[in-house]
Amino acid sequence: MNAFPGERVVELNRAPLQPEADFVLYWMIAFRRARWNFSLQRAVDWACELSKPLMVLEALSCDYPWASDRLDTFVLEGMKDNRADFESTPVCYFPYVESAKGRGRGLVRELAARSCVVVTDDFPCLFLPRMIRSVGQDLPVRMEAIDSNGLLPIAMAESVFKTARSFRRYLQLRLPDCFDRFPKENPLSGVSLPGLPEIPEKITRKWPTADGLLDASSGVSARLPVDGRVERVGTAGGCRAARNKLAEFLSSRLDRYSLERNEPDRDATSNLSAFLHFGHISVHEIFSGLAGLEGWSPENLRAAASGKSAGWWGMSAGAEDFLDQLLTWRELGFNMCSKRVDYDRFDSLPDWAIRTLSAHENDPRQYVYSLEKFEGAKTHDPLWNAAQGQLLREGRIHNYLRMLWGKKILEWSPSAREALSTMIELNNKYALDGRDPNSYTGIFWVLGRYDRPFGPRRPILGTVRYMSSQCAMRKLKLAGYIRRFAPGGSG
Ligand SMILES: Cc1cc2nc3c(=O)[nH]c(=O)nc-3n(C[C@H](O)[C@H](O)[C@H](O)COP(=O)(O)OP(=O)(O)OC[C@H]3O[C@@H](n4cnc5c(N)ncnc54)[C@H](O)[C@@H]3O)c2cc1C
Structure with missing residues (x-):
């Protein structure tokens, strides 16, 4: 265990190892892959050290915020790949998908009661940090969260960086120490572990594996209580x-x-x-x-x-x-x-941005749209509507237009706070890559985070950077894009 980078390990409790228990458990909740994964590597290390089987529980609850056919399909496609990847290894892979709200409750605790140690993923966003801390506090067995998020271990930096340039400089200083500390490409290669013949029946009776769902070809929304109106898209996950x-x-x-x-x-x-x-x-x-x-x-x-x-x-x-x-x-x-636990709140913006947006809070707005109008791509601006159309249909927007998309929501909302909540709702509901630290970087950048004041001072935005559709239309060839993604367009 000595070679494992300690700065990537967060101890979630002070409970002891249970070396006599049945297996080591890796509860996979964010790094959904069998390769280049520090969490899996850590779990394999524990299993080798204790000479115990390894169980990987990949779980998906049905009532996480913005759960939909689109997002669940992507995750399930990933589960299929993981099932195939673990098939030829000694790992006992347990794909679990909650079929009704609350059904999954107790599963991790039940498995942990048979585990020597529990390893999980340390993803710093949404409800996940709260969830794993609360589970860890209750368990009578050691539980660790492992950071496999980036090249820089998140614990390494002690402060919050306010600009990309200062963070880049920090990366340039620290990354050279990280190049020889990559996770193993295949942490199971050359490893011999005792196998776990099957998942105990007492468990699968109450919490059946998702194999049936993974083998089915129909959409998940018919079988799971998730939002079927946000439909699956052409991009396959996994x-x-x-x-x-x-x-x-x-x-x-x-x-x-x-x-x-x-x-x-x-x-x-x-x-x-x-x-x-x-x-x-x-x-x-x-x-x-x-x-x-x-x-x-x-x-x-x-x-x-x-x-x-x-x-x-x-x-x-x-x-x-x-x-x-x-x-x-x-x-x-x-x-x-x-x-910062308030990373998703308006008040986490830099002081200058809060001051300038507040000073312009009551400026008259030429256009004001509700969440429903934005959501339905029903503004006066064909380029904005096309960007929203792409989000609805494909679950993504090209980065340049995504910036413009956000800036116009700021300009056409009754207030900056309402613009923030509209951006979070639409981005996280429809974008396949939503609900991520990047989501909050992009959305808060629209409002001034990581940016500086720009003159001239303008209505509504004050000195927050301005972008215009006319300028984008002049600079880029967008006629085809608008035709393709306009509401009712050819897609
Ligand atoms: C309003 C707004 C909302 C956004 N919401 C999200 C989101 O929910 N999820 C998301 O991943 N990105 C988001 N972004 C950032 C960016 O739009 C996407 O990361 C990028 O368009 C993804 O396309 P790509 O993978 O082809 O990127 P590439 O250009 O190929 O970049 C490679 C990777 O770098 C990262 N990256 C690229 N651009 C950015 C950026 N500006 N900020 C942070 N990371 C970046 C992404 O992980 C990306 O996959 C948002 C930007 C804005 C302005």
């Missing part, structure tokens, strides 16, 4: 789809990334955000693939830590720009969510 997306991006889009990533019609970005959100792919795997392609090793690092976004890595321009999104911008949100 580790295999994620790996294919990564391979496709590296081979055919990375070299265009710098020049074309802001062009919605060019499809030059990785489209990995939903897979990252559900843990179907790890940032370590992405980084390793990219570094391999670039022939990169830490000796290639070129410059001192300055916080500048280009030139530090010694990679191609596309790779450096991509890493800036994947590492600086993505992990900035993990830093915020793990350190």
Whole structure:
């Protein structure tokens, strides 16, 4: 156990190990994958040390916030891949999907009562931190949460970073210590563990495995009490789809990334955000693939830590720009969510943004829309409606238009606080990559987080950065996009 990076382990209680119990339990709730996963690696280490079988419980409750056919389908597709990945290993994989509210209650406690130690995922967002802490406090057995979120362990940084530049500089100082501390690609390779013949029947009688659901081809909403109006989309979830997306991006889009990533019609970005959100792919795997392609090793690092976004890595321009999104911008949100419980509240904005938005609170608005009008893509602006149309239909919006989408919600809402709640509701309900630290980075950026004041002072926004649809239309070729995603368009 000595080689495991201690800064990634959070002890959730002071209960002892139970070395005589039946198995080691890994309760997989965020890093839903069998590879490049520190939590799985930790659980395997425990199982080896104690010479015990390993059970992996991948669970999905039915009443988490914004649960829908769209999100559950994506998770279930991931479960199918995980079932296949664990099939040829000694791991006893237990996929569990709650079929009615409250049905899953007690399952983890029941399994923990037979466990030597419980390992789970440390994801710093939504209800998960509260849930695992509450379970940990009650258990009579040792429980640990493991951080497999990013290249930088979230415990390493002690403060909350207020700008991307200051965080980037910090990463440039600290990441060199992390390059030789990656999770194992396959933590089960070469490992010999006693097998667990099957899940105890007393458990499966009350909490049946989700195998039937995984084998069914029909939509989940007919079988689960979730919002069927948010329909499944064409993007399939799971580790295999994620790996294919990564391979496709590296081979055919990375070299265009710098020049074309802001062009919605060019499809030059990785489209990995939903897979990252559900843990179907790890940032370590992405980084390793990219570094391999670039022939990169830490000796290639070129410059001192300055916080500048280009030139530090010694990679191609596309790779450096991509890493800036994947590492600086993505992990900035993990830093915020793990350190401030109010990361999703208006009052967590910088003082200057609160002051300027409050000073303009009562400014007259030319357009004011309700949540329902926004949701139905029924504004006066065809470009905004198309962006919302893409969100409704595909569960995503291109990053450039997502910024514009948010800025217009701010401008056309009765107040900045109402704009915040509209953005959170629509983003988290419809986006496959929603409910993530990145969601709050993006949404709060619209309101001034990580940004600075911009002149001239404008109505409603004050000195918060302004964006306009006219400017986007002038800069980008968007006619095809609008036709495609306009309400009733060709999709
Ligand atoms: C209002 C608003 C809401 C947003 N909501 C979300 C959300 O719910 N979930 C989400 O993952 N991203 C969100 N973003 C950030 C960004 O739009 C997406 O991460 C990006 O469009 C995903 O596409 P991609 O995977 O092709 O990105 P790529 O350009 O290929 O980038 C690679 C990865 O870097 C990360 N990344 C890229 N851009 C950003 C960014 N601006 N901030 C933080 N991380 C970034 C993502 O994990 C992404 O998958 C939001 C942005 C805005 C302005």
